[in-house]
Amino acid sequence: MAPSLLAAAGGLLLLFSFTSAQTRGDSIVSCSSNDGFGKYCPTTCGVADYLQRYTDIATEDVDYLLRELETISNLTQGTEEKVVYMKDSAISHQKSSPQDSYYKKSVSMLEDVRQFEKTITAQDQQIFELENLISSNERRMADLKQLSLQLQQKCSEPCKDSVEIQPTTGSDCQDIANKGATISGLYYVKPAKATEKFLVYCEIDTFRRGFTVIQRRRDGKLDFNKDWIQYKEGFGYLSPDDTTEFWLGNEKIHLLTASAAIPTVLRIELVDWDGKKKYADYTMFRVGPEADMYRLTYGYYLGGDAGDAFDGFDFGDDPSDKFYTSHNGMQFSTRDKDNDKYDGNCAQQDGSGWWMNRCHAAHLNGKYYQGGRYTEKDAGEYGFDNGIIWVTWHNRWYSLKETTMKLIPLSRIATEGQHAGVKQFGGLDV
Numbered sequence: 001m002a003p004s005l006l007a008a009a010g011g012l013l014l015l016f017s018f019t020s021a022q023t024r025g026d027s028i029v030s031c032s033s034n035d036g037f038g039k040y041c042p043t044t045c046g047v048a049d050y051l052q053r054y055t056d057i058a059t060e061d062v063d064y065l066l067r068e069l070e071t072i073s074n075l076t077q078g079t080e081e082k083v084v085y086m087k088d089s090a091i092s093h094q095k096s097s098p099q100d101s102y103y104k105k106s107v108s109m110l111e112d113v114r115q116f117e118k119t120i121t122a123q124d125q126q127i128f129e130l131e132n133l134i135s136s137n138e139r140r141m142a143d144l145k146q147l148s149l150q151l152q153q154k155c156s157e158p159c160k161d162s163v164e165i166q167p168t169t170g171s172d173c174q175d176i177a178n179k180g181a182t183i184s185g186l187y188y189v190k191p192a193k194a195t196e197k198f199l200v201y202c203e204i205d206t207f208r209r210g211f212t213v214i215q216r217r218r219d220g221k222l223d224f225n226k227d228w229i230q231y232k233e234g235f236g237y238l239s240p241d242d243t244t245e246f247w248l249g250n251e252k253i254h255l256l257t258a259s260a261a262i263p264t265v266l267r268i269e270l271v272d273w274d275g276k277k278k279y280a281d282y283t284m285f286r287v288g289p290e291a292d293m294y295r296l297t298y299g300y301y302l303g304g305d306a307g308d309a310f311d312g313f314d315f316g317d318d319p320s321d322k323f324y325t326s327h328n329g330m331q332f333s334t335r336d337k338d339n340d341k342y343d344g345n346c347a348q349q350d351g352s353g354w355w356m357n358r359c360h361a362a363h364l365n366g367k368y369y370q371g372g373r374y375t376e377k378d379a380g381e382y383g384f385d386n387g388i389i390w391v392t393w394h395n396r397w398y399s400l401k402e403t404t405m406k407l408i409p410l411s412r413i414a415t416e417g418q419h420a421g422v423k424q425f426g427g428l429d430v
């Protein structure tokens with residue numbers, strides 16, 4: 001907008017500078033139509049006479065007009081009034097002039113003023129648009145301020161857990177069920193040897209059996225390729241509706257099994273990609289302290305329809321296969337802590353932490369393969385098994401869809417085993 005104003009001002013300036021630059025002289029016999037006078041070319045004498053008579057007034061007027069123009073271009077306010085004033089000024093000039101070339105000159109001045117007025121009008125439109133922009137920005141700023149206030153309000157309110165944690169606590173989930181809890185969900189437990197309580201997912205069934213869940217795979221959203229510290233502390237998220245994957249943590253699993261006064265059963269539940277479900281139970285299950293690298297021990301395979309993969313498997317590759325793929329008595333290994341019986345590092349090769357031997361027949365922390373089937377090529381440069389494997393059910397190149405590892409006192413398995421309903425649940429036949 002400023003350039004158009006200045007151009008108009010420049011035009012007017014040219015008009016008067018041309019006028020004032022002329023001195024009397026008959027040598028000037030023509031004018032071009034673009035030198036500021038438009039089509040009204042005054043005669044040389046006419047210009048000179050005009051100058052003689054009006055030069056002082058004209059100079060004053062020019063100065064005034066220039067000041068006015070400057071004011072307009074700077075302030076861009078009250079422009080219409082100034083134009084009206086300029087018009088009046090020109091008209092009064094015209095009236096005070098005789099009806100000759102001075103009149104023509106005044107008319108041309110008026111023409112310029114009209115041109116200028118058009119510029120002003122265009123500029124007004126620009127100003128109007130800018131004002132709209134400003135007010136829309138102001139509205140946006142007001143909205144933002146409002147939003148900011150709402151946020152401040154929200155932040156000043158005391159925080160509430162959005163996840164529902166059940167109020168009952170106990171040494172484990174069976175203890176919690178014994179105290180009357182009937183719904184599955186998140187509970188705090190504090191095993192006898194634990195220095196502080198921690199959160200677990202309790203699965204409580206209709207027989208008031210409380211399973212403490214220590215591992216969950218269901219969709220492959222969680223990467224199980226973690227280091228020693230992560231496996232020690234646990235990773236993933238517990239959810240009150242059992243929708244997320246996690247490893248509870250070796251230290252917590254140790255506390256839950258080491259301090260149990262009665263034998264603990266590890267129940268393993270498996271789902272394949274056809275939706276079939278199978279399970280395996282191991283009793284007197286324990287995970288040792290960190291000083292013993294969270295060693296896995298159990299008394300014996302209690303039963304189940306998934307087979308006893310923890311006991312190792314004869315793959316047919318080597319006579320010692322079964323011996324070197326069993327898991328009872330194995331220490332825990334991760335990619336950064338090799339406690340296995342192999343020259344290399346099973347946990348690093350298979351991309352997960354587990355009670356590796358040389359390496360495994362059961363591997364529930366293995367890599368997640370959508371659809372289940374994978375090849376040696378998928379398994380990477382080493383070509384070792386690295387899916388979610390329970391080899392006594394599916395072969396080594398089949399990765400399971402879902403797994404659950406959970407703990408329950410042996411007494412509850414045995415007691416509920418007397419009920420017919422346990423068979424429906426997939427419990428132990430005794």
Ligand SMILES: [Ca+2]
Pocket residue numbers: 338339340341342343344345346
């Ligand atoms: Ca090794």
